[in-house]
Amino acid sequence: MDKRNRSAGIALALAAVLVTTPLLPLALWSFAGEWRFPDLLPASWSLRGWEALLAPGSRFTEAVLNSLVIAAAVTAAAVVIGLPAGMALGTHDFRLKGVVIFIILLPILVPPLASTMGIHLTFIRLGLADTMFGVFLVHLVPTVPYTAIILTSVFAERTGELEEAARTLGAGPWQAFWHVTLPQVAPGVAVAGLFAFLISWSQYILTVLIGGGTVITLPMLLFSAASGTDPVITSTLAVVFALPAVVALLLALRYLNPGNERGFLGVGKVS
Amino acid sequence: MIGERTRIALLLAPALAVILVLFGGGLYAALLQSLGYFPAIGMTEPGLDAYRAVLTSPDFLNSLALTVYVAGASTAISTVLAVLLALALRRAPGRISTALFQLPVTVPHLVAAVGVALVVTQTGLGARIAAALGLIGEPADFPALLYDRYSAGIILTYVWKETPFIALIVLAALRGVASELEEVAQTLGANAWQRFWYVIFPAIYPAVVAASLVVFAFTFGAFEIPFLLGQDYPTMLPVTAYREYRSIDLSARPAAMAINVILALLTALFAAAYLRLSRELRRG
C-alpha cells in the first residue's frame, strides 16, 4: 500500500511539473524586462507588456470587449437552445433518438471550419459577414452541441419523481419546471454555460473567417503577436487569454461537488 | 395538451435548427462549391473536376499523410500517458491535484501552443535548462522542434492538451472497476501487470477508445496549432484548405471545398464510430 501511494505521489508530482511547464514561461515572460539566453530567470522585471496592451492605439480593450460580448451572448443562447434539447434527449425515449444524437454530436467531431468556409458566401450575401452577429451565429455551431449533450446527461439522471411530487402538491407543469426542475439542474446548466463560454472565448478561425478582420477578438491579437517576435507581448496576451479558463476551473471546483469532475469536463473538450 | 411527440419535436427544434442550418447548410454549400457550382463567379457546370485534381495532387496526398501522422502520433502518445496518469491518480484524488491536471483541458489551444513554443524553441526554457546542465553551448545546438518536419511542436502541444482530457474520461471509467475484483485476482496469483491486463483494461477499454477517437477526430480537423507551429510544406489538411480558400485565384475555391468535404466525411466516420462505442459504453 505504501509503495503504491509513493508511486502515485511521484506520478502526480511529475504530472504537475509537466502541466505547469508551458504555463510558467508565459507568466515569467509577461513580466520580464531583460531575459537573455541562457539565463534561467529574467535579469530584470518590467510591466512593458501590460503597458503596451493598455497604451492608446492598442486594440486590446476593444478585442477583450468583443470577446466578452460574443462569448456572453453565445453562452446565453447556447444554454437556452441546449436546455430543451437536453431535456428531450435526457428524459424521453423515441424513435430516431440515435439519429438526433448523431446530428448533435457531428459538429463536435467534424471541424466547423469546413462548414464555416461553406457558409461564408451566404453570410456575405445576407450581410452577416464582418459583423458581430455573424460571428455570434457561427460560434453557436461548436457550442450548442456541448450544452445539449451536457444537459442531456444532466437530465438523464433525473427520474421525474420530484416533479410528480410537485404536481400532486398543486404545481402546474410550468410551476414544477420552474420551482423544481430548474433549481435541480442549475449546477448542470452552469457547467454547460462555462463550457459554451470557454469554447466561444477560445474560438479563432471561425471568428477570422466570418469576422473578416473587422471583428477583432483577443485570440486574433494573440495570433498576430505569436507570429511576431516579441515574447513579452505574446505572453501577456496569452496570460489574459488563459484567465477565464483558470477562473472557470476555480469556480467549478468551488461550487460543484467534489469528485464530480466527470460532470465538469469528462463530456467534452474545449478548443 | 399537446402530444408527447410534438413536445419532443418542439424541444429539439432550436438545437436541430442551429445545427442543420448553420452547420449542415454550411457543409451543403461547401459540397456545392466543391462540385464547381459557384454562380457568383460564373461557375454553373457541376462536376467532379476539383476532386479529381485534389485526389491526384501530390500536395494533397502529402498533406493527408502529414495529417494522419500528426493526429495518430498525438492520439497514441496522449492515450498511453493518459492511462498511466489515470492509474496513478485514482489512488491520490486530492482536490488540488484534480484541479491542476484539469487546467490543460480548459486552457485555450492557442495559449498552449504559445506556451509550448516558449519551452521548446531554440532559445526557450528547454534550451536554457540544457545549457545550464552543460548539454548545449549555443541555441542552435538545441534540436529544432518548431516548424520542423516531424511536427514535434504540434504533437507536444496536443499531448499537453489532450492527455488530461483522456485521463479524466479513463478516471471516470476506472471508478466502475471494483477494487474487490482486483483483490480477488491478486489472491488468485495475478501480478500487477496481469491485473491491469485482465481485470482493469477490459473495463476501461471502451472509454479509452472513445476518448481517443474524439482526440483523433479533433486533431485531424483542428486548424490553429498546425497553422501556428507547423512547417510551410506540407501543411495539415485544415491549413491546406484554408490556404486554398484564401488564395487570390477564385478558381482554387472548389479545391478548398473539396478538401473540406473530404475532411468532413472522414471525421463524420470517426463520429459514427464514437457513437457506436459510447453506446456500448453505456450498456457495459
Place this chain on the structure above:
Amino acid sequence: MSTRLELRDISHRYRTGERAVSHLTLTAGPGELVALLGPSGCGKTTVLKIIAGLLRPTAGAVLADGNDMTGVPPERRRVAMVFQKPLLFPHLSVAANVGFGLRMRGMGRRETGRRVEQALRQVRMEGFADRRPEELSGGQQQRVALARALVTEPRLLLLDEPFSALDANLREEMRELTKHLHATGDFTTLLVTHDQGEAVSLAERIALLLDGRLQMYDTPEAFYNRPVNRRVAEFFGATNFLEGRISDGAAETPLGRLKLAAPVPPGSATLTIRPEAVRLEAGENSFPARILSAAYLGTQVLYTLEAGSVRLRAAVPPHVKLGVGQRVSARLPAESLWAFSE
C-alpha cells in the same frame, strides 16, 4: 372535505404492451381508509398514479364525488400523495418543502408560514423548519413529506408504501401517526402496501390486487375468514385446503362428511380453515390423524397432521404437548370452515 372516490373499470397498459391493471372497479366512501394490497409489481402504484392524475388510464374513469376526473391535471385534483421515498425538494428547507403546495396555489407568505408551523406540529417536526432535507433521518423526512401533503388540505390522501423504507419500530410509529392523522383529518385515504399486516392494522377495507386484477374488496376480518378464492386465502397465510362436493349444508371430503355453518351453493368446492381454528379433540367434524411434525413458535405450536392422503396444519397453545408420530383426534369446527368454488 373528504371525497367519495370511484374507480370505474380502469385498465392500463404500458407502452411496452405490458398490462398493469385490468378492469378495476372500486369505491372508497368519504373519510374511509382503504388499503390497496398486493405483491410488488401487481399494478398498485399504477393505480395510485392514475388516481393522482400522473398517469392517464388506457380505459376507464376516475370519479370524485361523482365528477369525472380523468382529464383533470394532477395539480387541480386536490389529491395529495406521499411516495415510497420522501422526495423532499433538496434545494428547499423543511418549511419551504411543507409550504410548497400552498405557495403553488398562490397563498401569501404569512398564512403559508402559519399553516406550515401547524402542519409540522401535527407530525411532531416543529423545530426542524429551517433544516435542509439531507440533515434529516429517513423517518423524519417521511414525516415532513406527510406534513407537506396534508397542509394542502387534500380531499384524498394517497400513500404509496410510505413506510416500507423505514425500520420496523419506526414503521410502527408512522402507522400510528397515519392512523391518528386520518382519524382527526377530513379526507379519504388510499394506502398502497404489499404488507398484509400493515393493511389489516390500518385499513377499514382492503382491496387485494393480484396480477392487475381486483380479487376481493372487503374488511380485514373477511380476508381471514371468508376468502373468495384460493389465491386470496393463500395471500393471507392460509395453508389448509380440502377438495369437496357440497350438498345439504355439508361437504363430502377425503376426511369424510364435514358440516358447514355458512350457506354454500351445492357443487364442487374448496374448503379452507385457519390453523388456529383446528381443534385437537373429538366431536362434530372430527377424524383420526397422526402428528407428522411440530414447530414451536413461542406463543403457539404449529403441528402438521396427516389423515389419510390429507395434510393439515393446526396451531395450538404451547401447553398442549404432543409428540411426533402420536395419534390424535382432530376436529374442524363447522363455524370456522369456509368453502368457495373457483
